[in-house]
Amino acid sequence: MYVSLDKIKEISTPLLEENNAFLIELKHLKEKGFDKYLFFIDKETNLTIEDCSTISRLLEKSLVEENAIAENDQIEVSSPGIDKPLKFLKQFSKHLNKKFSITYIDGEVKKTQEMKLIGVNDDTLTFELNQNVKEIKFNNIVFAKTLISFK
Template identity: 35%
Template sequence: MNIEKRVVELVEEKIADRPDLFLVDVQMHGSGILSILVDGDNGVAISDCVAISRHVGFHLEEENAIEQAYRLEVSSPGIDTPLKSFRQFQKNINRSLKIKLTDGNTKEGKLINAEESGITIQESVKEKGKKAEMIESFIPFENISESIVLVSFK
């Protein structure tokens, strides 16, 4: 049995009545840590993480799904965690992103739209001898290797 697949099922079952919450990632690390990342349209409360942890932990123990000792960690993605899901992009519209492209280039700009096929950012482009111009660029998801929200402390 694929443990990550089973955990996804258990998390989805637990948050089925919470349309504001969504699963971002499940990973069983070689170190014995089973990490679950859950996000929410309006953030995730500690009580949500606790409830998910109890539900998943209870069922994994009942099913004796993991042979070796493991540690279950349920959390929301940190600010420096790359965006992985479409809903995370939607949640971060109007925030600035740093995007690494699959061709090795990097773009920075304000996320102004997210759709199933990709995102649109507004970026400042400066050509030699001219003033910087704000342009909109559409970037298909398959061209993105990593996206991180840029935090401004201004």
């Protein structure tokens, strides 16, 4: 049985929303004798292991009932990880006052800088760079990744 990833996303989106989560990425792997679906999810607040476990059980039940996956298929739910770039505007608010590596379009020029996120307002992110404030529209961001600090 094969159901498209779009169909699986369609079935899973309402369930994720009910649990205040959203899908970052969905991967499908063919294993020997079964399929594995990797759901990378996030929340606007901190995503916990308990959140992932609960959502995993709910997704598996729902997808089996909808005949989108077989009973012996596997589902794994996790956060995308700190090493992954942020893809959606709603991911930024929980990273206030953290340092980012940002690649963005400034006029006609693509720039990459390390800046501290100090605000999220509608579609604009506000960063601090050398005690100066820099506002960047989300749609001008090419790449944004939090930097890990060991301070």
